[in-house]
Amino acid sequence: MTTVDDRVGPVLSRPEPAPGRLFIAGQWREGAERRNVIDPATGNVVTTVAEATAADVHDAVVAARAAFDDGPWARTPGRERARVLHRVADLIRSRADELVATESLDVGKPVTLCRAVDVETIAEQYEYYSAMAQSLDGATRQIPIPAHAYTVREPIGVVGAITPFNFPLILSSSKIAPALAAGNTIVHKPAEDTPLSALLMAEILTEAGVPDGVINVVTGSGAVAGEALLRHPGVDKIAFTGSTAVGRHAAQVAGESLKPITLELGGNAAHIIFEDADFDKVVGAVIKAFVFNTGQFCMAGPRLLVAEPLYDTVLGMLAQVVPGLPVGDPFDESTVIGPMAGERHLAKAQEYIALARTQGARVVAGGERLDSPGFYLQPTVLAGLPSDSRVIREEIFGPVLTVEPFWDEQEAIAMANSTPYGLAAGLQTENLARAHRVAARLQAGIVWVNDWAMLDPAVPFGGVKQSGSGREYGPEALDAYTRTKSVVISLA
Ligand code: NAD
Numbered sequence: 026m027t028t029v030d031d032r033v034g035p036v037l038s039r040p041e042p043a044p045g046r047l048f049i050a051g052q053w054r055e056g057a058e059r060r061n062v063i064d065p066a067t068g069n070v071v072t073t074v075a076e077a078t079a080a081d082v083h084d085a086v087v088a089a090r091a092a093f094d095d096g097p098w099a100r101t102p103g104r105e106r107a108r109v110l111h112r113v114a115d116l117i118r119s120r121a122d123e124l125v126a127t128e129s130l131d132v133g134k135p136v137t138l139c140r141a142v143d144v145e146t147i148a149e150q151y152e153y154y155s156a157m158a159q160s161l162d163g164a165t166r167q168i169p170i171p172a173h174a175y176t177v178r179e180p181i182g183v184v185g186a187i188t189p190f191n192f193p194l195i196l197s198s199s200k201i202a203p204a205l206a207a208g209n210t211i212v213h214k215p216a217e218d219t220p221l222s223a224l225l226m227a228e229i230l231t232e233a234g235v236p237d238g239v240i241n242v243v244t245g246s247g248a249v250a251g252e253a254l255l256r257h258p259g260v261d262k263i264a265f266t267g268s269t270a271v272g273r274h275a276a277q278v279a280g281e282s283l284k285p286i287t288l289e290l291g292g293n294a295a296h297i298i299f300e301d302a303d304f305d306k307v308v309g310a311v312i313k314a315f316v317f318n319t320g321q322f323c324m325a326g327p328r329l330l331v332a333e334p335l336y337d338t339v340l341g342m343l344a345q346v347v348p349g350l351p352v353g354d355p356f357d358e359s360t361v362i363g364p365m366a367g368e369r370h371l372a373k374a375q376e377y378i379a380l381a382r383t384q385g386a387r388v389v390a391g392g393e394r395l396d397s398p399g400f401y402l403q404p405t406v407l408a409g410l411p412s413d414s415r416v417i418r419e420e421i422f423g424p425v426l427t428v429e430p431f432w433d434e435q436e437a438i439a440m441a442n443s444t445p446y447g448l449a450a451g452l453q454t455e456n457l458a459r460a461h462r463v464a465a466r467l468q469a470g471i472v473w474v475n476d477w478a479m480l481d482p483a484v485p486f487g488g489v490k491q492s493g494s495g496r497e498y499g500p501e502a503l504d505a506y507t508r509t510k511s512v513v514i515s516l517a
Pocket of ligand 1: 191252324
């Protein structure tokens with residue numbers, strides 16, 4: 026798959042993935058129906074995957090249940106589970122080209138981004154939770170009766186993991202790695218549009234030594250496979266990442282059976298540029314915050330709030346820089362912005378741009394679909410919208426930036442906090458006191474100062490308000506995959 030190009034180094038060619046099957050109880054299995062997988066860069070069908078029915082999901086849950094109740098994984102010492110997770114990280118690195126090419130083909134991500142971010146991040150996630158698997162210790166507690174009291178951290182059981190289309194590898198590994206570290210078993214339902222890397226990961230996890238039935242993958246629709254997983258009584262915990270609308274539904278269903286659920290949902294972050302910002306840092310951070318992953322990332326910064334004295338300067342900078350950003354084939358190593366992951370995602374972004382025009386917005390850059398096959402949208406900058414516009418208030422999930430002026434710090438904070446979302450936020454300032462003061466007031470699960478999207482498996486990530494509840498990453502993620510048992514032994 027790797028060829029050597031003497032101008033830009035290793036270059037990946039488009040893979041031709043074999044038709045995908047379901048992975049249940051350590052076996053590959055056909056589905057009754059199949060679903061097309063589309064290359065967003067061309068619009069062509071590249072392969073098909075099995076479409077799981079509710080009966081397939083049931084079989085996967087039964088396999089995960091048996092592996093948890095009767096298999097070795099939950100009882101394997103943490104140190105041994107750690108070795109397996111470390112082998113997963115090694116296999117990810119040794120099969121990096123294959124993972125990069127598959128993910129780029131499926132999602133339309135530039136291979137350079139996919140290599141540096143997606144694949145490297147998941148290797149680091151498995152390494153991080155490999156270390157954590159060795160320190161899942163309980164505590165002893167002093168109590169005023171003759172008894173010895175201690176706690177143990179136990180795995181929860183069968184985890185139903187439901188993931189979105191935009192970061193298939195990262196957002197599944199952010200669930201599977203801590204869940205495995207704690208000794209759980211898993212049924213993973215990847216997004217219907219981008220299922221391929223989940224199947225590769227099932228291969229890798231098995232090769233690393235994860236026992237049969239501990240990881241199961243059911244490709245298929247949200248309405249059938251996702252719903253069946255949510256509602257299955259054999260599932261002990263749901264880990265969901267996706268839109269706020271589906272997350273709300275998932276929370277209602279989980280609530281009926283009082284099943285614990287973590288929810289990583291939509292976002293619409295504000296990025297505040299104060300007049301004391303270092304302008305050299307501002308340019309890169311603003312661009313990254315809205316075009317990274319073609320704007321299809323939950324923690325994007327699509328709402329740019331600019332101190333009024335800098336407003337015209339920032340718009341001038343964006344008008345100059347944005348049209349020159351390289352949009353193109355994800356397999357071209359010079360591409361910065363690939364296509365959107367699917368036709369429906371492109372159509373949604375176009376609808377918001379059309380609405381912005383009817384509301385009198387000034388299109389500072391972009392605004393059009395590229396005149397080529399595939400789902401390409403020019404990176405787009407919009408100014409002059411009314412502050413209550415849906416274009417500003419709702420999650421567009423594309424490479425579209427709105428720019429608004431503000432007059433003072435209080436107004437900037439109020440504008441930043443004015444949507445129902447609270448996943449991420451960011452600010453640019455060289456004033457240390459202001460950085461801390463504003464970070465404390467922003468309603469968001471993570472706040473970045475003087476850069477954007479600084480993430481690491483050690484740093485907890487998750488939302489407030491309608492961006493979700495619970496945290497992924499960091500030791501905090503293990504809380505979601507363990508429960509504490511207290512044991513009190515009478516010494517009388
Ligand atoms: P989506 O909500 O449409 O789908 C997410 C997953 O839910 C998919 O696997 C889908 O098949 C499944 N699903 C759909 N209906 C279901 C149902 N009735 N029952 C069970 N499962 C169902 O989201 P998407 O379009 O794939 O992803 C984009 C959204 O995800 C955006 O809102 C984005 O902000 C959010 N997101 C959040 C984070 C985060 O960490 N907070 C990360 C990435 C994406």
